[in-house]
Amino acid sequence: MPGITREEVAHLARLARLELTDEELDHFAGQLDDIIGAVARVSDVADQDVPPTSHPLPLTNVMRPDEVRPSLTPQQALSGAPAAAQQRFKVPQILGEEA
Amino acid sequence: MTVTDDLVSYEDALASYDPVMGLEVHVELGTATKMFCGCATTLGAEPNSQTCPTCLGLPGALPVVNAVGVESAIRIGLALNCEIAPWCRFARKNYFYPDMPKNFQTSQYDEPIAFNGYLDVQLEDGTVFRVEIERAHMEEDTGKSTHIGGAAGRIHGASHSLLDYNRAGIPLIEIVTKPITGAGERAPEVAKAYVAELRELIKALGVSEARMEMGQMRCDVNVSLRPHGREAFGTRSETKNVNSLRSVERAVRFEIQRHAAVLDGGGTIVQETRHFHEDNGSTTSGRVKEEAEDYRYFPEPDLVPVAPPREWVEQLRAELPELPRARRNRLREEWGISEHEMQSALNAGAIELITATIAAGADQAAARKWWMGELARRANEAGTELAALPVTPGQVARIAALVAEGSLNDKLARQVIEGVLAGEGGPDEVVEARGLKIVKDEGALGAAVDEAIAANPGVADKIRGGKVAAAGALVGAVMKATRGQADAARARELILERLGVQG
Numbered sequence: 001m002p003g004i005t006r007e008e009v010a011h012l013a014r015l016a017r018l019e020l021t022d023e024e025l026d027h028f029a030g031q032l033d034d035i036i037g038a039v040a041r042v043s044d045v046a047d048q049d050v051p052p053t054s055h056p057l058p059l060t061n062v063m064r065p066d067e068v069r070p071s072l073t074p075q076q077a078l079s080g081a082p083a084a085a086q087q088r089f090k091v092p093q094i095l096g097e098e099a
Numbered sequence: 100m101t102v103t104d105d106l107v108s109y110e111d112a113l114a115s116y117d118p119v120m121g122l123e124v125h126v127e128l129g130t131a132t133k134m135f136c137g138c139a140t141t142l143g144a145e146p147n148s149q150t151c152p153t154c155l156g157l158p159g160a161l162p163v164v165n166a167v168g169v170e171s172a173i174r175i176g177l178a179l180n181c182e183i184a185p186w187c188r189f190a191r192k193n194y195f196y197p198d199m200p201k202n203f204q205t206s207q208y209d210e211p212i213a214f215n216g217y218l219d220v221q222l223e224d225g226t227v228f229r230v231e232i233e234r235a236h237m238e239e240d241t242g243k244s245t246h247i248g249g250a251a252g253r254i255h256g257a258s259h260s261l262l263d264y265n266r267a268g269i270p271l272i273e274i275v276t277k278p279i280t281g282a283g284e285r286a287p288e289v290a291k292a293y294v295a296e297l298r299e300l301i302k303a304l305g306v307s308e309a310r311m312e313m314g315q316m317r318c319d320v321n322v323s324l325r326p327h328g329r330e331a332f333g334t335r336s337e338t339k340n341v342n343s344l345r346s347v348e349r350a351v352r353f354e355i356q357r358h359a360a361v362l363d364g365g366g367t368i369v370q371e372t373r374h375f376h377e378d379n380g381s382t383t384s385g386r387v388k389e390e391a392e393d394y395r396y397f398p399e400p401d402l403v404p405v406a407p408p409r410e411w412v413e414q415l416r417a418e419l420p421e422l423p424r425a426r427r428n429r430l431r432e433e434w435g436i437s438e439h440e441m442q443s444a445l446n447a448g449a450i451e452l453i454t455a456t457i458a459a460g461a462d463q464a465a466a467r468k469w470w471m472g473e474l475a476r477r478a479n480e481a482g483t484e485l486a487a488l489p490v491t492p493g494q495v496a497r498i499a500a501l502v503a504e505g506s507l508n509d510k511l512a513r514q515v516i517e518g519v520l521a522g523e524g525g526p527d528e529v530v531e532a533r534g535l536k537i538v539k540d541e542g543a544l545g546a547a548v549d550e551a552i553a554a555n556p557g558v559a560d561k562i563r564g565g566k567v568a569a570a571g572a573l574v575g576a577v578m579k580a581t582r583g584q585a586d587a588a589r590a591r592e593l594i595l596e597r598l599g600v601q602g
Contacts, residue, residue: 015193057403059403062163069132085261088261088263089264091261093259
């Protein structure tokens with residue numbers, strides 16, 4: 001049966017880099033389980049003859065020609081960055097993984 | 100960083116174990132624009148000058164796939180004897196890392212555009228080995244990080260990192276082999292030959308220059324060992340970013356020796372990514388895949404499925420160029436050389452350069468001689484690939500022409516090459532600036548000949564007495580006096596003439 005365990009919520013929180021307290025985990029695990037349960041009711045209506053739908057419109061092969069279009073200027077690109085240096089986006093220390 | 104690993108000898112490792120490999124190659128396409136937006140892909144542009152709301156992942160921006168990117172993927176798939184999916188989707192590969200501003204990479208998951216193919220590769224001795232292809236799928240490159248504050252730009256100890264997103268979104272095709280079994284002791288050679296053949300194929304298709312030293316083609320090498328006779332594969336290690344043909348061979352060899360040492364000692368191989376070190380050919384532990392890659396792939400809702408019409412696929416198939424192995428066989432016959440010589444030219448990345456040099460007017464023997472001789476030596480010395488040398492096929496053809504018309508001898512030609520590589524200009528400029536023309540002035544040459552005869556009366560007597568072979572010593576003296584710029588054949592003629600002997 002669908003549903004989500006507390007452990008799965010903790011795992012997802014870690015993947016999403018969200019720091020949750022034990023109380024929050026208890027709280028959200030219950031809420032998420034309710035939400036998933038509600039969405040799962042779609043399965044009651046859609047029987048096996050209805051395939052999972054990722055794209056509601058019957059469109060395929062929407063492509064663009066390989067033609068250059070104007071980019072933002074570096075100043076525009078960096079205008080929303082919390083921090084920048086040397087015309088680059090500046091990000092905090094990256095821990096634990098190596099590029 | 101781990102300390103140096105124990106290794107067993109390669110021979111002992113192979114005596115006990117059977118290696119299994121998997122190769123993942125990323126090819127950066129040479130399209131004018133990115134995979135999902137119209138930003139230019141020009142190399143060396145100033146930081147963050149080729150970005151837009153789509154490749155920066157700004158809210159509301161919508162991607163649209165590059166038609167040439169899809170076409171290139173299909174052509175690569177066809178050239179690799181793959182089936183082409185009649186319908187497939189893109190998928191989001193979710194991960195947190197600042198090299199992708201979207202926090203996901205647009206890729207393909209369980210519906211690659213091409214799958215189930217093979218590539219036949221030829222080994223040094225002519226043996227043909229078939230490498231099965233699992234899939235080729237479309238995705239996008241990441242941005243470039245610069246780590247600040249750590250030692251030597253490494254991430255460890257860095258206080259912060261700087262990101263340039265010009266490369267984020269450039270089309271990539273990832274080509275994944277099925278497990279390569281049965282290569283035995285030739286596994287390193289098979290791996291290298293496969294990557295070399297794939298590179299030739301990509302270049303022949305014209306979809307990328309596939310220059311490994313520029314990161315246009317990158318290889319991840321998976322290796323595992325199993326005891327002889329066992330069906331199940333062992334645990335694999337994945338060595339990332341092995342970026343030259345030689346390194347591919349060395350990385351496989353090193354991992355075989357390292358795995359064997361661990362297994363012999365009763366240990367188990369940890370599934371992890373490893374880093375390859377060009378300087379000593381070793382690998383070191385990177386990150387342990389403890390969370391078994393949880394990328395939470397799901398279909399990309401912002402890009403509609405790709406359903407290549409059959410007619411289009413068949414048209415692309417019909418228009419494929421002559422593929423490298425067939426072409427090599429044809430050229431080998433035209434040039435009249437052995438399989439081994441052809442293989443050497445392939446391994447050196449010289450075939451295109453030689454053909455281009457021939458097209459620029461050189462004869463095939465001269466074109467091969469310069470690229471596979473002097474230039475290969477210099478590339479080796481510089482630790483670079485032939486194609487990366489700052490000399491063009493046109494310039495090599497010009498040098499060959501100067502030799503053919505007698506303006507240069509081989510020794511002078513090597514000095515011209517040295518000058519061209521040093522950035523002194525084209526061959527004619529170097530000849531001019533360094534004063535390297537063969538001395539054609541009969542007066543000057545005659546004087547040098549007379550001096551050589553006068554200075555070596557004993558040798559001259561021998562020649563007069565019929566010992567024609569002794570003329571070599573006088574030719575040598577003439578060459579020395581003219582600092583190598585004399586026409587040796589003409590000098591010999593003059594010497595014999597002066598001494599009244601028939602050549």
